[in-house]
Amino acid sequence: MIRIENLHKSYPIGKDSLHVLKGLDLHIKEGEFVSIMGSSGSGKSTLLNIVGLLDSHDEGKYYLNGELIENLNEKKAALLRNKFLGFVFQSFNLISYKTALENVALPLTYKGVARKERLKIAQEYLEKVELGPWANHLPNELSGGQKQRVAIARALVTNPKVVLADEPTGALDSTTTDNVMDLLRDINNEGMTVFVITHEEEVAEQTKRVVRLKDGVIISDELTNTTKAI
């Protein structure tokens, strides 16, 4: 599903440049539940941004769903994101003036689904994350855990190939963290590829494969004891 070969990325800082990713190779197959572990500055967010087509890479090859990603313009990237990817962010990134239901339905707007149909699908996904009764609430009327569940519903609503989660539990307490991780695992169990970035050991343990990143290189890549998680 995701194949990365010898990926490099640098950011210019004044005259110098900061070499963030130093030749990564990574292959994630369909249906995997992978976490990228690393301290801050290890390059994990940069990796997710590149995988999520939110940023471009300098060198190496990136295949998404078998398609080589290169020379993307904004329009093409937007279409691919809409078609293949679902995002879950640490700070939720819900649109504050739209209700939970409208937030979930938004990606379908860009897919060109009619309004009535959109709202119906969005309602189904809200119920899936157990927020059916909260459909008409604005984000600031929801708790952190609820907001993240709305964001997950929004990531799933287009039925993407991969769900990318950037520190999805970074702003949550331990109970809601577990709720969110349970939800992500359920999704994975239904066959969705889930890709989580985290710096918390407990979160990583709940995934099925942990890739550890340090200073822009992969230092370990191993399967966890998945039976424990289930």
Add this chain to the structure above:
Amino acid sequence: MFDLDRWREIFQSIQKNKLRSVMSGFTVAFAILLFTLLFGIVSGLSNSFKSAFKDDAQNFMKIRSWKTSKPYKGLQTGRKIRLSNNEYNYVTTEYDKKIQFQSARINKNLTIKYKNNADRYGVIGVHPEHQFLEKTIIDEGRFLNEIDLKEHQKVIVIGRLLKKDLFGEKIALGKRLNVSGSSFLIVGVFSDDGGDREERVAYVPITTIQKMYGNNDYVSQIILGFNPDLNTDEAIAFGNKLEKDLRNKMSVHPNDQSALSVRNMAKANQKVNSFMFVLYLIVIVVGSGTLVAGIIGISNIMIFVIKERTKEFGIRKALGATPKSIVAMVVQESVLITTLAGYLGLSLGTFILTQIGDSLEDYFIKDPSVSPVIVFGATVVLIFSGLIAGYIPAKKAANIKPIEALRAD
């Protein structure tokens, strides 16, 4: 263009961000309001000027004489110059082609009596064409004619208010008036747009007056209407030449304004026209300045709004929005706000101008209004400025990488 979803998005965005929408709308509405009022008031001024000259024909010229103020060809200062039939006929024969109407005038102030009512009124001896020069409107009967003049008839055409003074509501036509002891037959009643003063006079044949008073052929003034085919420059040249020729003919110093002069409406028109032109120029400069200030105002607000929404755009892009769809959304919102607000300002301005109406006539502002051309032009400017004000910052924001947009706060 018509995309229901997008309109829904725009209305939601406006509704949920009332303050900024109202602010940007207010800037535009206020600019347009000022623009409208400014234009309306100047058009009101222009209307006043036009109506001030409406009373007399636009091609009006008046020849008057008095005493010499300069010695000339051995003749003294203080010599009285008197126009007569001689000059009248000279003008007729010399300038026939350049003249549309011509009349001489003799002004007298006489007692007019009907039964027990009597008062002093202006009685003016004129030629028949005087009617067209003074824009006299005949309400009843007729004006003076050539036969009256030829036969020195004692006929009189009286003003509406003079008639009212002496006859009240009774019929005056066909009755006889006692004018300074002579009996005159009323053949017509007239009105005049020039005001009450001009409706309290009476016209009699000039030849009758000349015969009654001294049996000479002097006239007080000669008035004429130049041929309307002449343009302003030609009309002014004609007036100057006429003045020069008459001074020469009557042995008056060529620059003696006091002895004989020609008052030319073409000159006054030229002055009024250039004055109005300058006034409109000022309005266009000031008005455009106001509009530009409004446009800059809305551009500033749009830049701020878009900065505020950068993160939202980042989210939308992460969810699959193309840069084009974001630009279109912002531009449409901006155009909608400017157009609505602009129309609000325009309607309010027009409403205020209508309310003012003629109530400021004392301040030379008559029936102020804005022309449809101005309204249309201002609307186009508005839509266009809304487009620009929205497009430039939106384009910039839409091209920020989503990752940077998401990081914005």
